[in-house]
Amino acid sequence: MPPIEDDRLAAEQRARVLIDRQLEAAGWSVQDRGALNLFAGSGVALREVIMKPGHGRVDYLLYVEKAVVGVIEAKPVGTPLSGVEWQSAMYAAGLPGDVRKRALDAGGRLPFVFEASGTETHFTNGFDPAPRARRIFHFPKPEALGRIVRAASEHPQEALTWRGRVGSLPTLEEGHLRPAQIDAIHGIERSLREQQFSRSLVQMATGAGKTYTAVTEAYRLLKWGGFGRVLFLVDRNNLADQTLGEFQNYRTPDDGRRFTELYNVTKLTRGRMPDSTKVAISTIQRVFKAIQNENVPDDDDPGLDEFAPESPVDVTYNPDLPPEAFDLVVVDEAHRSIYGVWRGVLEYFDAHVVGLTATPGKQTFGFFQQNLVSEYTYAESVADGVNVDFDIYRIKTEITENGSTIEAGTFVPKVNRETREIRIEKLDEDLNYASPQLDRAVTAKHQIRLVLETFRDRLFTEIFPSRRTVPKTLIFAKDDNHAEEIVQTVREVFGRGNDFAAKITYSAKDAKGHLKAFRTSPNLRIAVTVDMIATGTDVKPLECVLFMRDVRSAHYFEQMKGRGARTIDPATFRAVTDDAEAKTRFVLVDAVGVTEHEFVEPPLNRDRTMSLKKLLDRAATLNLSEDETATLANRLAALEQQVTQPERAELDAVAGRSLRSIVRALVAAVNPDAQAAAIAADPNRAPSDVVQKLLDVAIRPLASNPELRTRIIELRRAHDQVIDEVSRDSLIDAHGVVDPDAARETITSWRAYLAAHRDEISAIQLMFDVKGRGIAFGHVNELAERIKRPPHNWTVDYIWSAYLSLGVEHRGLAETRNRHTATDLISLLRYETGIDDALIPYADLVKSRYVNWLARQAQSGVEFNVSQRWWLDKIMQIVAVSAGITAEDLDNAPFDERGGVDGALRDLGDAAGELVEELNRELTA
Incomplete structure (x- = not known):
C-alpha cells in the first residue's frame, strides 16, 4: 500500500x-522568509522560497556574505x-527576479547544489570542470563556500576548485626523482585529472621513497593544484616526527627553498587549526580523537596508537575540524586495518585519498576502488639499486618447534607481567606447553640462549663470512617482557656491555635516543623491538633482521623485513660498520x-652455490633456468652497489x-605477473x-656481448677479497724502496700508459692539454681505479716510490712521504708534464697555496674572524x-655540524x- 501524503x-x-540541526552546527543561520536577516551571520539558509513560475518551491536557499549561492x-x-x-538543479536555475540580482552565477545556475535527507548529503560544486554530485559527511561551513565566492569575484576567468586546476599542473621536474617515484606522481595526477575515482592507490616497495614521493606531490598540489590543506596519516606516532623531518628537509625543485619555508607543517592537535597550517601529520587514532574534540598528546602513547576497536568507530561532526578541512588525505602504509574499523574517519573528510603501501591486500584494493595508479615491486627495487636483496638463514631448536614439559614438583620462577616481580612456586602437575605458548605463557631461557648462541657462532662463518664486527x-x-629477556641474554652471549645491545620499545627509556644511536653509533650493534621499529622507520646500516616472533600477516611481515632493505652509501656504512665495504644484501635470520x-616471496638469490662466472657462462649458451x-639478477644488482x-x-x-636496465629485464622475466600476462597473450x-x-630475451644482452661478460668478471674479482686462514707464510725479503731496475720498468710503463690513454682518460687529457685546469676528483679517481686493475695493479704509493727510487726530488712534509691518496696522481701528472720539477704531495701543494x-687577503685589508x-x-x-x-x-660533514x-x-x-669558487680556482691544480 503506497504511503499516504501526510x-x-x-x-x-x-x-x-x-537538516536544520546540521546547518546550525556548521554555522549557518536557518531562517524563515518572514524573519529574513542577512546580517545574522556569514551564512544564511532561508527555508521555503518560491522560485520563478514553473520551478516550484525550494526547501532551502543559501546565502553567503549576503549573496545567493546555492x-x-x-x-x-x-x-x-x-x-x-x-x-x-531546476531550483538552482529558477531564481525569481528579486533574488537573481544578488546571486552568484555559474553558467546560468547557482553553483552550490545539495540534496539531503538528514542522514545523507550530496553536493555538486558548479565550479568544478564537470560538476557532479558526490556524497559528503556534512554540510560545509559558510566560510568554506565564502572562499570560493570571493575567488569567483576576484578571478572570474580562473579555475576555482582543485578539480579544475589539476588539469594544468606544470611539467614534473624529474631530476631529483627515481623512476618509480615519477611513475607514482604521474599516476596520482592522472587520476586527479580524470576524476573517475575519489581515491588513488600507489604500490611501492618498502624503501623506494614513498614519503618523498608524497611530499613532492603535496608541494605540487599546494602550489599549483588549488589544494588548500593536506592530511598526512602515518602508521605510528614515532613516524610522525620522521615524516615531519622529510617535509623540513625537502628542497623545492624550482627555487631550492625548504618546504617548511613556504608552508606550515605540524602534527595534528585538538581544536581549530590555524589557517596557515598547510600540512597536518597524525595517526588515524589521533585524528579520531581530534574529531571527537579530545586532547591529542604529542608524545608516543602505545595505548592510543596501538588501539584497534573491535567494531567500526562512530564519527560525529566537529565544526573545529570540519570535513572540508582537508582537500587531500595521504595514508602512508595503506595496508593496515584502517579500512575496516577506522574507515569512518577517512570518509569523514571531503578529500581525495591517496594510499601508499608496499603490500596492498584485498581490503585495501576494495577501499581504493581498485584504482591502482602505479606499481613497483620489491624485486624491481633491487634491480634498480633502490633496495638490496636478502638471504634467509634458518635456526631451529627442539623447544621452538615442539614445545616442552616441566614436570610436577618442579620449583619454577613466575614473573608478574606488570611489576616484573619474581616469585618461586612449585608445580602441582606437569606443565605441557606448545610452541605458540613460548614467550607468552612460558619463557624458556635456554631456548632464547641457544638461538642467540647459534646466531653468534655462525655469524662470521656462515651468515657473514670473514667479517669480524657484528652487523647491525x-x-x-613477542612482547616487552620477551624483549627484556632477549636484551639481557644478548649481552651475556656476546660478552658485551649495555651500549652493545638495547631494547627499543615504546616502554623503553629514551627509546628515540637509542633509535638514533642505532642508526649512527658504531657501538650499538643489536636492537630488540616489538613494534616500534616494525614499519616505516629507517635504519639504513641494518644488515640482519632476526625473527624471534612469528608473524602471520603478509603485509606486516613485508614491513618488518623491509627494515633491512635500505641501501646506504659506502662511506656512511663504513662509519658505523668498519669492516664492511658496501651493503649488497641483508639476512633474515628466522628462528620461528x-x-x-x-605468503613469503623468495629472494632473487635462489641458488647461492652458483658462481657469477658460471651463471654468465650459462647465459652465453641461453641455458639459464x-x-x-x-x-x-641478484649478483649483478649486488655488483652495482659495489662498483664506483x-x-x-x-x-654501461x-x-x-x-x-641496471639489464638487471631490470631479468627481474621482469621471472615476475609471475609478467609471465602470466605473456602466457595469456x-x-x-x-x-x-x-x-x-x-628468459631468453632478457638474457640476450649478456649472451650476445662477450666483452661485457668479461668486464663484469674482472670487476667482480677486483671487488672481491678472499681471506686465507690456512696458509703459513715465510719471509723472503724486506726493503724500504723499490728496486731501481723495477722502478725504471715501472716508470717506463707508466709513461707509456699516459701516452696510450691520453685521449681516453679525462685526468690525463686535462693535465697534458690544459695544464691541469678542470681536473675534478671524479677524473682523478677514474685514473686511480683504472691503473689498479690487471695487468698493472699499480697504486699511487707504488708509482710514487718508483720515482723516488730513481732519485726524483721530493718536497713536502716528511710524514706524507709514504702516505698518498688518489689526488696525489695530480702531483705525478704535474711532474710528468713539467709543471713541477719535483714531486710535491697534493695536500702540501694546496696548503701552501x-x-x-x-x-x-691580509695585505689587501681583508680579515677573517675565528x-x-x-x-x-x-x-x-x-x-x-x-x-x-x-x-x-x-x-655534508664536517660542515653539517655548523648548519651546512x-x-x-x-x-x-x-x-x-664566491669564496668557495675563489678557493677552488686558487687551490686546485
Missing part, C-alpha cells in the same frame, strides 16, 4: 529537523538522493619459521645500455615455452683530499659562494 510530509518534516533539496530519510538531482642487527620479540609461510636467471661511478659508466658503455604455445622466451692566499677561519680551513682540507669543493658539499649551507651563509655572509 506520512510523506511528516517524514520530510523530520528530515528538515535533522540550494538544498530536502527528502525523507532513506530517499535515494541521486534520483532527485534534476529537481535541485634488529631482533623482533616465519619465512615458511606461503628461471631460478638461475633470478640469481644472476666510473666503473658503472664503463660497464660496454653494454651499450645501462647495466599467447595461448597457442606451451606455458613453459612462453616463459623460456621471456692556501697560506699564500690568506697572506694576500668562525670564518673555521669554514675556510675546513674548505681547504676538503680541497686537499678531493681536488675541489661544491656548494652542495657544505651540507645555511651556516656558511650565516658566518661567511652573502659572499660565501
